[in-house]
Amino acid sequence: MSEEKKEINFVWGKPAPSLIPTVEMAAAAQRVFADPVMAIAGMQYSDSPHAGYNPLRQRLSAYLSDFYGSSESLDDLSITGGASQALTVILQILSDPAATRAVWLTAPCFFAARKIFEDAGLTGKLHGVNELEDGSIDLEYLEREMMKLDNPTLMRPCKPSSTYQKTYAHLIYIVPTFSNPSGKTMPLDCRRALVNLARKHDALIICDDIYDMLQWPSATDDAMSILALPTTAPLPRLIDIDRALPTHTNDPQGFGHALSNGSFSKIVAPGVRTGWVDARPTLVKALTACGALTAGGCPSQLVATMLAELMDHGWLQKHVGGKLVPAYRKRWVLMKKAVERELGGLGGGVVDVGDTGLAGGYFLWIRLPEGAKATDVARMARDTEALMVSPGPSFGVALEEQETDFEPFVRLSFSYEDEENLVEGVVRLARVVRALLNRDQPN
Ligand SMILES: Cc1ncc(COP(=O)(O)O)c(C=O)c1O
Known part of the structure; x- marks a missing residue:
């Protein structure tokens, strides 16, 4: 046999x-529990406005500023329960099953994201936009299709505008760097053009930026020295491109037209269920007003204290x-x-x-x-x-x-x-x- x-x-x-890093996480946890201030902060509901444990936001803002060459302020960042949980919150607050006209996803697409859009009542509104050879997406097609929906018979939003201050007309979901599944990276000219398109049509580009830090030269040269490995991002994120532009007339409150959905899942461990949203402060503030956060505090509060310790001294x-x-x-x-x-x-x-x-x-x-x-x-x-x-x-x-x-x-x-x-x-x-x-x- x-x-x-x-x-x-x-x-x-x-x-x-x-x-x-189980050993390092255990040591970080011990440091948290040896310090009553940290231990209670971790074991308590987070402080309002529920953007998360401040020492972690501080370390993250330094880390991201270094890696992306951006200058992150604390108001740009909120701690999340990881990219998937954050996407759920983003859709709860910034989309509307009736008033959001369409969701545009790169094809091929990270399949698990589709279900999150469907759970938000957007089934039937999901459209694929082809990824091209060079990692860009078919912008001509995207704009043509968006324009078809620009004058819909006015849909009454399901959610009251007094509570939900912004509902985007369109959502665009992409993994612009080392995409899942294709591994492709969207070139700079496409990033810029996509941001401009989003501004014009009142779209929010949701960027799953969770693989950005795991990068290496694409040459398969065995002799490549570890010193030659890159330590900063090769391209600006779409949030960086959007943030450098003045707010658009269709966005008087300044929510912006892109956000970066980050996660510790791939750079520490998925079980920590912790990530961050990096966006304009108005958008970050809107997410922290989500009912689940106002009722239950920021997710992953205890783990956030451990991650803050773990990130100490450039770990x-x-x-x-x-x-x-x-x-x-x-x-x-x-x-x-x-x-x-x-x-x-x-x-x-x-x-x-x-x-x-x-x-x-x-x-x-x-x-x-x-x-x-x-x-x-x-x-x-x-x-x-x-x-x-x-x-x-x-x-x-x-x-x-x-x-x-x-x-x-x-x-x-x-x-x-x-x-x-x-x-x-x-x-x-x-x-x-x-x-x-x-x-x-x-x-
Ligand atoms: C593109 C993409 N987004 C999100 C996730 C899940 O992220 P998280 O663990 O932070 O929810 C994954 C996991 O495979 C992924 O590939």
Whole structure:
């Protein structure tokens, strides 16, 4: 009887256990509980206006200013329960199931975000906008489609304007840097043009900026020195571009037209369930007036005290630059080379991540050899090779005229499995693809 194969999971977008700083977090927790002021701050409801534990906001503002070359003020930042929870709050406060005309999502799209928009009553309003080769999105299509909705029969908002001071006409959801799933980065000219478009049509661009810090050169040169690894953002965020512009006439209160949704999930650990929103102060203030926060305080208050301790003395810079980036880069190189070796001869390969010279994040987006369908590949990989991969169609959006077929793609996560499994998993994947292609050939 053949030995059962050990599962290899390329679906999970979570860090390898060896990259989770349990010891450092335990020490930070001990410091919090050894200090009655910190311990009570952590164990109590947060102070109004519920933007979160101030020492964490202070350390974050220094960290983000350093990384992005921006100058963050405390009023720009509120602590959240992570990017997913923050998106829920953003939609509760700034969208309206009736008055918000459309949600535009990059296609392919991080699938879990779709459900959050649906939960906010926006089902039926989700449209895909194609991501292009260079990481930009199809702005011509986006503007043309937005304009069709610019003069809708006036929809009465469901939510009273006295409480909800701003409802955006459109929402645009993107992962502009090291996107999930494609790994692509949106170039600067597209970032600028998208901000201008959002201003013109009263849209809010919600940027999931959660992979920004996990970056490395896209050259697969083994000799690359750790000193050559970048430590600052290569491009301004969309919030930085928007913030540098005067407020638009359609936005008299100054909410702005972009926000940055950040998270500790990928740079510390997902279980901390803590992140931040970085936006114009009026928008940040509006989010902190969400009912769940006024009733229950800022989320993740206790963990926020521990993260503030953890971030002391530049720990996060050292952890990201000294541990995470070298580890993820090594895994990325290993897996990319394995894909090129195993699938290249069949006509498959890793989709190019764009022209910034940088790669990053957690995923490789693979174009399968012609004739191989992702849904079949994923099913057969699971059933015959104990290999889990994410099939391209699960990253589609409810598209209209731009319908894109993601069957030729699979997403592979290199963040979780051990290094040797990264190569073994790709070998298994290639075996499945070969079997499917042979099967499909007539005799
Ligand atoms: C693009 C993107 N946004 C958000 C999340 C989830 O973030 P959080 O853990 O902060 O809720 C993920 C996790 O995989 C992600 O890939």
